[in-house]
Amino acid sequence: MEVTALCIRLDLGFPQVVPNRQQHFKHEPIIVSCEGLAGLNGWRVMRKIKESPIICASNWQKSTGPCEISTAYPHADSGEYWCEIGGKKSNTINITVTAGSVILESPVLPVVEGKNMTLRCRNKKTFNLTAKFYKDDNFMGSSSTGEMSFHNLSKSNAGYYKCSISDFGESSASWVTVTAHEELQKSPLVSLLLFIGVTVGLVAVLLLVGLLRCKKHQTIITATGSPTSPSSVESSSFPQTVYQQAEPAATQAQPAATQAQPAATQAQPAATQAIYAFITRPMRDTGPGLPSCSATQVPTAATNPKEDCYYQTVNYVNV
Known part of the structure; x- marks a missing residue:
């Protein structure tokens, strides 16, 4: 039974021929080699003579290395030559041996x-x-x-x-x-x-993009967990959950310098108190053991919302 090896043709280059020409005289020596092609050794030189692919050696197990034809003949050595290794196949060349002069x-x-x-x-x-x-x-x-x-x-x-x-x-x-x-x-x-260099470059770019996205995600988490400033919540029109009562926060007012006032009489920092307005019940039905939130406006800073309630507006006043 004849066993045919399956080889994939890749752009791995061409076999080398000595003498370096397509046509050769009868009885001339010819060497076909692929050693070092694509940085690999141990290629098997193949040839197709009269539509029959055969190895360029009498023994398959010892057929790796250059194909050395000591005495070329037209019918025995004219044809296509290529090299194979590990299922890979090189490009094909043509050799013609002539009996003419x-x-x-x-x-x-x-x-x-x-x-x-x-x-x-x-x-x-x-x-x-x-x-x-x-x-x-x-x-x-x-x-x-x-x-x-x-x-x-x-x-x-x-x-x-x-x-x-x-x-x-x-x-x-x-x-x-x-x-x-x-x-x-x-x-x-x-x-x-060149192929390895391009691959390494693409991997480096992907890693860089991943690191930037990770850093951006961490920045968003840090910003979300930081204390909320008045300017960031006053304009909110969506209900938000209050998990704990607000505590007075000391903020530093910006100096209000005008042409009529000297620099020595600028405004001093003042403490602020949060006033919650339009407190609503949670997004679930109330029942025994569940908090109940009014749907009215909180009039003073002394009134703080209950836990697990939602609010729509937060105002800050000086105290």
């Missing part, structure tokens, strides 16, 4: 928009030969050095490229990808560190 050296990884790219057409033993270049089977031009450069790339530069050298033949076609996301070219470790 001409190859096109093109980038293995996607090229970023706005960057430059150089294609090289070469024979296995001879360099710097005049070559013709094609894109999507359309002739682009000739080069006496066997190279063609592209500047300030855009999406329109993506496509299948190939080349030919007189008396030697034509190369295979390779797809060149042009992407607008420069993050694909960055080190996966840098992306990982």
Whole structure:
């Protein structure tokens, strides 16, 4: 029974290829590695040859580490390559092994928009030969050095490229990808560190907001439990509960300085007495053992409301 591992593809980068090109000559050595990708070691190199995904090693248990192909063959080693570790899957690259005498050296990884790219057409033993270049089977031009450069790339530069050298033949076609996301070219470790930094920043902001809300809540509780000033209760139009009798409070009157009076004759602090008005019964029916509150106005400061009664107005007078 064949067991297929379930892997999730993440933007963890691309495998590294040595030599760094898509096309390779027959019998050349090739190394595909993902060691250090995303800051991890122990990747398993996978490849799809003729629509069949297999490991790049004869032994599954010992298949971690670089995939070293000592002698490449067209039908055995041409295909897609990627890396897997712990259910994670890297991006895929393409490798073409040709039995011909001409190859096109093109980038293995996607090229970023706005960057430059150089294609090289070469024979296995001879360099710097005049070559013709094609894109999507359309002739682009000739080069006496066997190279063609592209500047300030855009999406329109993506496509299948190939080349030919007189008396030697034509190369295979390779797809060149042009992407607008420069993050694909960055080190996966840098992306990982950036992700961690953003996460820590968000957590810090949430903690700060929580502390501010907690501090605000404590301030409200402190303010509620503090003595009530005349100015804060005189304007209240809602019934409030009186739990204890009011005691005289000593308040300090503000100096009333006028043009007609000298500074030495300013008003002295005076004591105040609270007068409660419009005392009503509690918000429950009266009965045996329950307090009974009148619904009339308290005329003097000597009369204080009963406990568990409600009042609507409090006035303060000097005594």
